[in-house]
Amino acid sequence: MNGLLDWIIVGGGPAGLACAIEAKRRNQKFWVIEKGHLVNSIYNFPVNMTFFTTSELLEIGDIPLTSPSEKPKRLEVLKYYRRVAEHYDLPIKYQERVVSVTGKENDFQVESMDCLNQPQEYRARRVIIATGYYDNPSLINIPGEDLAKVSHYYSECHPYFEKRVAVIGGSNSAAETALDLYRNGNVEVTLIHRGEGMGKKVKYWVLPDINNRIKRGEIKAYFSSSVQEIRKTEIVVSTPDGVKTLENDFVLAMTGYHPDVEFLQKMGIELDLDTRISKHNPQTLETNKKGLYLAGSIVAGKMTNRIFIETGRFHGGQIFDNWTEILATDP
Numbered sequence: 001m002n003g004l005l006d007w008i009i010v011g012g013g014p015a016g017l018a019c020a021i022e023a024k025r026r027n028q029k030f031w032v033i034e035k036g037h038l039v040n041s042i043y044n045f046p047v048n049m050t051f052f053t054t055s056e057l058l059e060i061g062d063i064p065l066t067s068p069s070e071k072p073k074r075l076e077v078l079k080y081y082r083r084v085a086e087h088y089d090l091p092i093k094y095q096e097r098v099v100s101v102t103g104k105e106n107d108f109q110v111e112s113m114d115c116l117n118q119p120q121e122y123r124a125r126r127v128i129i130a131t132g133y134y135d136n137p138s139l140i141n142i143p144g145e146d147l148a149k150v151s152h153y154y155s156e157c158h159p160y161f162e163k164r165v166a167v168i169g170g171s172n173s174a175a176e177t178a179l180d181l182y183r184n185g186n187v188e189v190t191l192i193h194r195g196e197g198m199g200k201k202v203k204y205w206v207l208p209d210i211n212n213r214i215k216r217g218e219i220k221a222y223f224s225s226s227v228q229e230i231r232k233t234e235i236v237v238s239t240p241d242g243v244k245t246l247e248n249d250f251v252l253a254m255t256g257y258h259p260d261v262e263f264l265q266k267m268g269i270e271l272d273l274d275t276r277i278s279k280h281n282p283q284t285l286e287t288n289k290k291g292l293y294l295a296g297s298i299v300a301g302k303m304t305n306r307i308f309i310e311t312g313r314f315h316g317g318q319i320f321d322n323w324t325e326i327l328a329t330d331p
Contacts, residue, residue: 004123005029008110010098011130013039014060014309015296017081018316019128020090021061026320031122032090033112035097039081041134042074046180047156049074052203057310060084096120101127101267105291128319129267130295131260133302138256140168144230150251157185164188164247166235168227169254170199175210177254178219190246191221192237227251258302267292277301284322285315293319 009019012034023030037043051058055065055072058080065072065080072080085092095115103109103123110122137152139145154177162185167178170193181187191214193199198210213219222239229236235248261276268289270279277300279288286293296312 004107004125005031006124007126007128008033008098008101008108008122008124009128009130009295010101010110011132011296012037012092012094013041013130013132013296014058014081015132015312015315016128016130017084017090018060018313019130019295019319020092020316021084021088022316022320024088024090026324030091030124032092033096033098033110033122034092034094035135037094038085038092039078041132042077042081044134044153044155045074046154046176047074048180051077053308053310058313060313060316061088063087101129101292104289108291126291126293126323128293128295129264129298130315131263132297133257133259136258136260137253138258138302140227140253140255142227142229144235145253147230147232147251149232149249150230150253152253152255152257154180154252154254157181157187160185160187160250162186163249164190165250165252166190166192166227166246166248167252167254168192169256170195170197170202170223171254171256172199172202172206174254175202175206177252179206179210179213182213182219189219190248191219192225192227193221193223194226196223256302259298272301275301275303277303283318285319295319 006028007023007030009016009030009032012032016032020032050071050073054070055067058077059065061084063084067076096112098110098112100111101108106125108124108127112120114120157180160181165181165187167174175198178189178191181189198207214221222237225237225239227235228238230251235246237244237246259276261271264278269287278294280294295315
């Protein structure tokens with residue numbers, strides 16, 4: 001598709017795909033531009049992950065997601081979204097990163113770098129940003145965080161077999177990571193959290209499990225504590241009993257994620273710097289920059305527990321239904 005497009009959709013996750021389906025149904029000209037793989041965030045989830053939600057709450061485009069279990073696994077969900085993209089024949093550019101969005105409604109200029117590191121340019125009447133937040137970990141900003149032994153993502157236990165691993169955080173991801181390492185990797189696991197105990201929003205079936213492992217000493221835990229420094233073979237932890245230096249091979253900092261604020265601000269989108277929520281119309285999801293829309297979890301800023309796949313999948317219909325109504329009422 002050359003020339004002026006109707007839409008550019010930035011991000012090929014569930015929300016971006018839902019927007020693409022609505023655009024396709026309305027015979028719009030568009031591209032979805034995804035910097036990684038299809039539903040890249042889900043692809044990077046832990047290999048053996050089981051979703052918290054049920055299958056029907058992940059469905060988009062009126063295509064059923066079938067699973068032998070009540071709650072689908074990561075591989076089943078990846079297969080499902082591949083089937084959706086194929087069914088609707090969605091035009092998606094993979095391994096292409098959008099670097100700037102400039103211009104105004106009816107004449108946006110979108111610049112990107114493709115998989116061969118070649119610059120690409122597009123023009124579109126409107127743009128939807130559906131980039132989520134999973135690619136931007138919230139850093140602790142301590143010495144040693146840039147060491148190769150440190151990661152803000154967890155895939156599987158195998159690389160940590162018979163190692164000493166510190167898990168930083170007290171949320172679902174930290175709890176599930178610590179439990180998986182303990183059960184499957186023969187790993188010496190130490191959990192470090194600044195709160196007085198595990199977070200209140202840890203899944204109800206995970207919370208007693210992690211608390212019992214800690215109570216029995218099977219997982220060592222330091223609460224009301226924080227890592228002050230990461231070294232090649234140890235970490236320095238501030239605890240209520242004083243500063244402790246612990247032997248350590250790997251650090252998994254499960255400290256959350258956030259939207260790319262700088263990227264949004266460069267487009268002219270206004271944000272609340274405390275919540276990182278972009279200024280937008282909650283009905284149409286149009287930002288303060290006319291013709292520029294948000295979809296998916298990025299709508300909630302750093303309040304990442306407000307919007308999930310289950311709710312973000314409706315944003316495509318929300319955007320396009322309101323946009324169609326506006327067109328119908330234009331004189």
